[in-house]
Amino acid sequence: MSVYTTVGHDQMQEWLKRYTLGQLLDLQGIASGITNTNYFVTTTHGRYVLTLFETLKPQELPYYLTLMSHLARHGVACPAPVADSTDQFSSMLAGKPACLVSCLQGADVERPSAAQCRAVGEMLAQMHIAGATFPGKMDNPRGPRWWSATAPQLYPRMRAEDAAMLREEVLFQDNHRFDHLPSGVIHADLFRDNVLLDGDRISGFIDFYYACNDVLLYDLAIAVNDWARNDDHSIDDERAAALLTGYQTERKLSTEEKRAWPVMLRAAALRFWVSRLQDLYFPMSGEMTYTKEPQVFQAVLSAHRTRLHFWV
Amino acid sequence: MSVYTTVGHDQMQEWLKRYTLGQLLDLQGIASGITNTNYFVTTTHGRYVLTLFETLKPQELPYYLTLMSHLARHGVACPAPVADSTDQFSSMLAGKPACLVSCLQGADVERPSAAQCRAVGEMLAQMHIAGATFPGKMDNPRGPRWWSATAPQLYPRMRAEDAAMLREEVLFQDNHRFDHLPSGVIHADLFRDNVLLDGDRISGFIDFYYACNDVLLYDLAIAVNDWARNDDHSIDDERAAALLTGYQTERKLSTEEKRAWPVMLRAAALRFWVSRLQDLYFPMSGEMTYTKEPQVFQAVLSAHRTRLHFWV
Structure with a gap:
C-alpha cells in the first residue's frame, strides 16, 4: 500500500477549488507506487491522478512538471499536468507538494513482446526529439560523478570479488568519455513499470522524477537493459533489436553512438547496480524498505562485459 | 462536403515529420465544418484533427492556438493543439496554414437537455476562470463598434420595419455600457454545434476562431440564446436557468452582471442578427454560400425586448 499521506474528500474538494476541473465525484487511493502517494481523482470533467510528493521539495517540481507538460504538448505519450488558476502545476496539500495529471489508459507489462519493445523505442526517440526545445536544465544526479563518489563507500561492505x-568497472567507465555524443532530456528510469501500454501501443511514459539532461544514448541503454532482460538477467537479442529498430x-x-553502445550498456547497468547497493547498505532514514536486488544489474x-554487441 | 484543400497521404507523411506523433496510419477528410478543411489523422500515437485554415492568416493563428493550449492545460475540455519540433502549433501545408489538435470523443447535440445546458454553463464558467491567466489579447471583431458601423449598410436592403x-436596437445598446463588468477571454460563438458532448458530460468546446477578450456575461448570453432556444425561437426557461445555474x-x-443580463441577452442576439444580415446581403467573394437565417436572431x-428575465 502506498498511500503514505491521507487526503479526505472534503479536503480534496476544497483544494480542487484551485482548479477548473468541475466538482469532485470520487477519490480513490492507488495501491501501487513506492515513493509517492497517489490517488485517482474523478471530477465532473474526467479522471486525474493526484500525486503527493513524499520526498521531493516544492522547488524541485517545476522541472519535472513543465517537462511532462512540454512533452504532452508535443504528442509524446505521458501524463499532462493540470495547471491551477494561478497557472501553477503544484501546490501544497496535506502538508506535501502535490499535483494533478491526466489519467492514462493502459497498464505496465511484465513480459513485453518484441512489438512492445519496438513501440517503446519509437516513443523514446520521439521524447528525445521533443525534448530538444525544452528550456529547463537538470544535471543527472546519478551520473559518473555520483557513482565514482559512491562506489568507494560500498567496497568495504561487498564481497571482495564483487568489489573488485x-x-x-568504475575505472573502465572513467576511461570513456561521452561528452561528444548527442545529449538532451532523458527519462533516465524507463523500466517496464514506468510505461503504460494498451496492447502494442504506448499509452504513456510515467514517473519522470529521475528525468534530467544527459547523453541520449544512455537513456536508450537503460531502457534496453530492462525491456530486453530475461529472467536469468541475460539480454534477449530479439527484444533489444526491436527496441533499437523502433528508436x-x-x-x-x-x-559515434554505435561505437559507444557496448560501453554505454555497461554504464547503464553500473548506475543501477550502484544505486541498488547504496539503497541496500545505506538506506535513507524514513525511506521505504522496499529494496530492489543489486545482483540483477551486476549480472x-x-x-555486457563478456560479449560483443552487433545489434545496432 | 468541407474538404476545400486536398492533402495526400505522402504529403501528410512528409509534413508529419515536423511532429513527434509516430507514423501515419490513416487520413480521412471530415465532411462537416463550414469555414476550414478538416481531416482525421491517425498515427501510431493516436488520433488527431488536422485543420487547414482557408481564410485565417498564419499570423492570426497563435492567439487561438495558444489559447486552446492554455485552456486544455487547465483542464477545460477543448482540443489541445500539438506543438511541432520547432515548438510551433502551426505551419504551412498544401499552401494553407495548418495545425493538428487532439481528437475528442463525443458529438454535438441538436436538442440539448437541461442537464446538458447545465454542464455547458459549468464548463463556460471554468473557461472564463482559466482564461484569467492567459496573456494573449484580441479585440472582439464583432462588438458594438462593429455592429454600429455595419448596421447603416444594412438598413437600405431591409424591409422598413425591420430596419427600424x-x-x-443599435441605439438602445449604444446607451448601455458594459465596461464595468468582468471581462476576459470569451469563446464568443458557443453554439450547439461548437460543443461536443458525451452523454451529459462536455467532451469539448471547439472552434475557438471567434475567441477574443470581452465581457464575460456577453459570452454567457450568446450561449443561452442558442442552447435555450426553442424551434419557434423563443427561449426555454428551464434550459436557460440550467445553463445559468451550472455557470x-x-x-x-x-x-451588476445580474442587472445587465436582460440588455446583454439583446446584445448577443443583435450581434448574430447583424452578422447574418451581413453574410446575406454582402457575402464575401469566394466565401461559402452556406448562409444562416438572420430571422432567427431577429426573433x-x-x-427579449418584450419580456423581463428573472432567471438569474
Whole structure:
C-alpha cells in the first residue's frame, strides 16, 4: 500500500477549488507506487491522478512538471499536468507538494513482446526529439560523478570479488568519455513499470522524477537493459533489436553512438547496480524498505562485459 | 462536403515529420465544418484533427492556438493543439496554414437537455476562470463598434420595419455600457454545434476562431440564446436557468452582471442578427454560400425586448 499521506474528500474538494476541473465525484487511493502517494481523482470533467510528493521539495517540481507538460504538448505519450488558476502545476496539500495529471489508459507489462519493445523505442526517440526545445536544465544526479563518489563507500561492505568487479568497472567507465555524443532530456528510469501500454501501443511514459539532461544514448541503454532482460538477467537479442529498430525509425544513431553502445550498456547497468547497493547498505532514514536486488544489474553488467554487441 | 484543400497521404507523411506523433496510419477528410478543411489523422500515437485554415492568416493563428493550449492545460475540455519540433502549433501545408489538435470523443447535440445546458454553463464558467491567466489579447471583431458601423449598410436592403427595429436596437445598446463588468477571454460563438458532448458530460468546446477578450456575461448570453432556444425561437426557461445555474456553481454573477443580463441577452442576439444580415446581403467573394437565417436572431431579440428575465 502506498498511500503514505491521507487526503479526505472534503479536503480534496476544497483544494480542487484551485482548479477548473468541475466538482469532485470520487477519490480513490492507488495501491501501487513506492515513493509517492497517489490517488485517482474523478471530477465532473474526467479522471486525474493526484500525486503527493513524499520526498521531493516544492522547488524541485517545476522541472519535472513543465517537462511532462512540454512533452504532452508535443504528442509524446505521458501524463499532462493540470495547471491551477494561478497557472501553477503544484501546490501544497496535506502538508506535501502535490499535483494533478491526466489519467492514462493502459497498464505496465511484465513480459513485453518484441512489438512492445519496438513501440517503446519509437516513443523514446520521439521524447528525445521533443525534448530538444525544452528550456529547463537538470544535471543527472546519478551520473559518473555520483557513482565514482559512491562506489568507494560500498567496497568495504561487498564481497571482495564483487568489489573488485565494481572497482574495475568504475575505472573502465572513467576511461570513456561521452561528452561528444548527442545529449538532451532523458527519462533516465524507463523500466517496464514506468510505461503504460494498451496492447502494442504506448499509452504513456510515467514517473519522470529521475528525468534530467544527459547523453541520449544512455537513456536508450537503460531502457534496453530492462525491456530486453530475461529472467536469468541475460539480454534477449530479439527484444533489444526491436527496441533499437523502433528508436531508429524516429532518430538514427550516429556512427559515434554505435561505437559507444557496448560501453554505454555497461554504464547503464553500473548506475543501477550502484544505486541498488547504496539503497541496500545505506538506506535513507524514513525511506521505504522496499529494496530492489543489486545482483540483477551486476549480472547484466557481467553479461555486457563478456560479449560483443552487433545489434545496432 | 468541407474538404476545400486536398492533402495526400505522402504529403501528410512528409509534413508529419515536423511532429513527434509516430507514423501515419490513416487520413480521412471530415465532411462537416463550414469555414476550414478538416481531416482525421491517425498515427501510431493516436488520433488527431488536422485543420487547414482557408481564410485565417498564419499570423492570426497563435492567439487561438495558444489559447486552446492554455485552456486544455487547465483542464477545460477543448482540443489541445500539438506543438511541432520547432515548438510551433502551426505551419504551412498544401499552401494553407495548418495545425493538428487532439481528437475528442463525443458529438454535438441538436436538442440539448437541461442537464446538458447545465454542464455547458459549468464548463463556460471554468473557461472564463482559466482564461484569467492567459496573456494573449484580441479585440472582439464583432462588438458594438462593429455592429454600429455595419448596421447603416444594412438598413437600405431591409424591409422598413425591420430596419427600424435594428436602428432602435443599435441605439438602445449604444446607451448601455458594459465596461464595468468582468471581462476576459470569451469563446464568443458557443453554439450547439461548437460543443461536443458525451452523454451529459462536455467532451469539448471547439472552434475557438471567434475567441477574443470581452465581457464575460456577453459570452454567457450568446450561449443561452442558442442552447435555450426553442424551434419557434423563443427561449426555454428551464434550459436557460440550467445553463445559468451550472455557470454559477463555478462563477457567481455579481449584482451588476445580474442587472445587465436582460440588455446583454439583446446584445448577443443583435450581434448574430447583424452578422447574418451581413453574410446575406454582402457575402464575401469566394466565401461559402452556406448562409444562416438572420430571422432567427431577429426573433430572439424581439422576444427579449418584450419580456423581463428573472432567471438569474
